Amino acid sequence: MLAQVLFFAFLGSTLGITWWAARRTRTADHFYSAGRSITAAQNGFALAGDYMSASSFLGISGLVALSGFDGLIYAAGGLVGWPIVLFLIAEPLRNLGKYTFADVLAARLAQVPIRVSAAVGTLATVSLYLIAQMVGAGGLIRLLFGISYEAAVGIVGAAMIAYVLFGGMLATTWVQIVKAALLLAGAVLLTLLVLAEVGFSPLRLFAAAAAVNGDAVLAPGRLVANPLDAVSLGLALMFGTAGLPHILMRFYTVPDARAARRSVFYATGLIGGFFLLTFVIGFGAMHLVGPDAIRAADPGGNMAAPLLAVRLGGTALLGFVGAVAFATILAVVAGLTLSGAAALSHDLWVNVVRGGTADPAEELRVARAATFVLGLLAVGLGVLFKGQNVAFMVGLAFAIAASGNFPALMLALFWRGTTTAGAVAAMLTGTLSTVLLIYLSPTVQVDLLHHPAAIFPLRNPAIVSLPLGFLAGVLVSLARPDAAEAGRYEAMQRKASLGA
Amino acid sequence: MAAEHEAELRALAGARRRLALLLTAAMVLIYFGFLGLIAWQKPLLGRLVVPGLSLGILLGALVIVSCWILTWIYVRWANTRYDPEIERLRGHL
Numbered sequence: 001m002l003a004q005v006l007f008f009a010f011l012g013s014t015l016g017i018t019w020w021a022a023r024r025t026r027t028a029d030h031f032y033s034a035g036r037s038i039t040a041a042q043n044g045f046a047l048a049g050d051y052m053s054a055s056s057f058l059g060i061s062g063l064v065a066l067s068g069f070d071g072l073i074y075a076a077g078g079l080v081g082w083p084i085v086l087f088l089i090a091e092p093l094r095n096l097g098k099y100t101f102a103d104v105l106a107a108r109l110a111q112v113p114i115r116v117s118a119a120v121g122t123l124a125t126v127s128l129y130l131i132a133q134m135v136g137a138g139g140l141i142r143l144l145f146g147i148s149y150e151a152a153v154g155i156v157g158a159a160m161i162a163y164v165l166f167g168g169m170l171a172t173t174w175v176q177i178v179k180a181a182l183l184l185a186g187a188v189l190l191t192l193l194v195l196a197e198v199g200f201s202p203l204r205l206f207a208a209a210a211a212v213n214g215d216a217v218l219a220p221g222r223l224v225a226n227p228l229d230a231v232s233l234g235l236a237l238m239f240g241t242a243g244l245p246h247i248l249m250r251f252y253t254v255p256d257a258r259a260a261r262r263s264v265f266y267a268t269g270l271i272g273g274f275f276l277l278t279f280v281i282g283f284g285a286m287h288l289v290g291p292d293a294i295r296a297a298d299p300g301g302n303m304a305a306p307l308l309a310v311r312l313g314g315t316a317l318l319g320f321v322g323a324v325a326f327a328t329i330l331a332v333v334a335g336l337t338l339s340g341a342a343a344l345s346h347d348l349w350v351n352v353v354r355g356g357t358a359d360p361a362e363e364l365r366v367a368r369a370a371t372f373v374l375g376l377l378a379v380g381l382g383v384l385f386k387g388q389n390v391a392f393m394v395g396l397a398f399a400i401a402a403s404g405n406f407p408a409l410m411l412a413l414f415w416r417g418t419t420t421a422g423a424v425a426a427m428l429t430g431t432l433s434t435v436l437l438i439y440l441s442p443t444v445q446v447d448l449l450h451h452p453a454a455i456f457p458l459r460n461p462a463i464v465s466l467p468l469g470f471l472a473g474v475l476v477s478l479a480r481p482d483a484a485e486a487g488r489y490e491a492m493q494r495k496a497s498l499g500a
Numbered sequence: 501m502a503a504e505h506e507a508e509l510r511a512l513a514g515a516r517r518r519l520a521l522l523l524t525a526a527m528v529l530i531y532f533g534f535l536g537l538i539a540w541q542k543p544l545l546g547r548l549v550v551p552g553l554s555l556g557i558l559l560g561a562l563v564i565v566s567c568w569i570l571t572w573i574y575v576r577w578a579n580t581r582y583d584p585e586i587e588r589l590r591g592h593l
C-alpha cells in the first residue's frame with residue numbers, strides 16, 4: 001500500500017517537474033541540453049543517477065548477499081570508468097561538441113559516414129540497455145507491486161515518454177537528480193539500520209556473516225573462475241563508461257568545460273559512496289535475512305535489499321525501497337531514450353538527411369517524433385523479451401561502448417593521423433565484433449540456445465573486441481592517409497582547450 | 501605576440517594530456533592489479549587483516565578510495581594551474 005502511495009507521489013512530482021520544464025523547452029538546444037543551464041553539482045547528481053540503475057542497486061547487493069566478496073568486483077569495476085571519463089573525455093567533449101558524441105568526431109572528419117556509424121553505435125548501445133531495463137522493470141514491479149508484467153512495462157513507457165517528449169533534457173535531468181537523491185537516501189537509511197544491529201561496526205557485520213556462512217564469503221569465490229574473462233569484463237566496465245552515449249550527452253548540459261570537469265568529480269564521489277553502501281547492505285542481507293531465504297525469493301539474489309528492508313523496517317520500508325527502485329528505472333530509461341532520440345534527429349536527420357542545415361523548429365519536431373517512436377519501441381521490446389534472461393545485455397552495451405565508441409573518440413582526440421574511414425572502421429569493427437563474439441559465447445550458445453559448448457570461450461568479449469576496434473581504426477587510417485583531415489588536427493586541439 | 505601565445509597554449513594542452521595519461525595509467529594499474537590478485541592470488545586475498553576484514557575487502561575498498569584520490573588530484577591541478585593559464589591565454593588570443 002505504502003509502496004503505491006510513495007510511487008504515485010514520485011510520479012506526480014516528476015510529472016510536475018515535466019510540466020515546469022515543458023514551458024522552458026522551446027528550442028532544440030533546450031530539448032537536447034537543457035539550454036546548458038545545469039550546474040556542476042546538479043550534473044554530478046544526474047550523472048550518478050544515470051549510472052546507479054536498479055540493476056546496480058538490487059543486483060550488486062544481491063550478489064554480495066549470496067557470494068560476499070565477489071560483489072565488490074562489480075562495485076569497484078563500476079566506479080573505475082569515471083576517472084577515465086574525467087581524464088580523457090569530459091573537457092574536450094564539452095568544448096568540441098554540441099549535442100552528441102558524434103559532434104566531436106565530426107569536428108574534423110567527414111559528416112555523413114561519421115554520423116551514420118556513430119548513430120549505429122549509439123542505437124545499438126541504447127536499445128540493449130533499454131531492453132535490460134524494461135525487462136528488469138517489468139519483473140521487479142510485478143514482484144513489488146503485484147501488477148502484471150505488461151501493465152508495468154506500459155506504465156514505465158508512458159511516464160518515460162511524457163518526461164522526455166514534453167520536458168526534454170531539463171525534465172530528464174531533474175527526474176534523475178530527484179531519483180539519485182532518493183536512492184542515496186534509501187541506501188544510507190538501510191546501511192544505518194543494518195549497522196545499528198551490529199554496534200555500528202562494518203567489521204563486526206562481516207565477521208558475523210562469516211561466522212554463519214563461512215570465511216569463504218570474505219574471499220574471492222567462483223565469479224572469477226577464468227582470469228581472462230575477469231580482465232575482459234574489467235576492460236568493458238572501465239572503458240565502456242567513457243563510450244556510453246547517454247552519459248556523454250550529459251556533459252553538454254553544463255555551461256563550460258570547467259563545470260563538466262567538476263560534475264565528474266561529484267559523480268565519482270557519489271557513485272563510489274553508493275557502491276560502498278551497497279556492499280554493506282549486501283552483507284546486511286546475508287547476515288540478517290540469510291542466503292537461503294534470498295535465493296528462495298529470487299534465484300539471482302535481486303530481492304536481497306527488499307527482503308532486508310522488510311526485516312529492518314517492515315512493509316513501510318519495503319514500500320520505500322520498492323518505490324525508489326521503480327523511480328530509478330523510470331529515470332534511467334528516460335535518459336537512454338533521450339540520447340537515442342538525439343542520435344536519430346541530430347545525427348541522422350539534421351546532419352545526414354538535411355546536410356546539416358535544418359530549421360531548428362523542424363529539428364525539435366523530429367526529436368520529439370523520434371522520442372515517441374523509441375518509447376513505443378522500448379515498450380514493444382520489453383514485452384517481446386518477457387521472461388528472457390537479459391542481464392547479459394547491459395554487459396553487451398558496455399562492451400559495444402568500450403570497443404566501438406571509445407576507440408573512435410580516443411583516435412579522433414589524440415591522434416593526428418585518424419581519418420574518416422579509420423574512425424568509421426573503429427566504430428563498426430568494435431560494434432560488430434562485440435555482437436558476433438557475444439553470439440558465439442557461452443552466454444548465448446550454452447545458456448540461451450542450450451548447445452553443449454560455445455565456439456568463443458569467454459563471456460565478455462572486450463579483451464578481443466576493444467583491441468580490434470583500435471587496430472581497425474589505426475590500420476585503415478594508415479592505409480589511406482588524408483592530409484586535409486590531419487591538417488585540421490591543430491585547430492581541433494585549439495578548440496578542445498579554449499572552447500568555442 | 502600571438503605566435504608565442506599559440507605555442508604556450510600548445511604546451512599547456514600537452515601538460516594536461518601528459519597528466520591525464522599518467523593518471524589514466526595509474527587507474528589502469530590499480531584496477532587490473534586488483535583483478536590480477538583476485539585471479540591468481542585468491543588465498544592471499546582471503547587472509548584476514550583483522551577479524552572480519554579480509555585483505556581482499558580492504559583492497560577493494562581502497563580501489564574505490566583511489567578513484568576519489570586520482571580525480572581529486574586532477575581536478576585540483578586543473579582548477580588551480582590549468583584554468584588560470586587558459587584564462588590568461590584566452591585574453592591574448
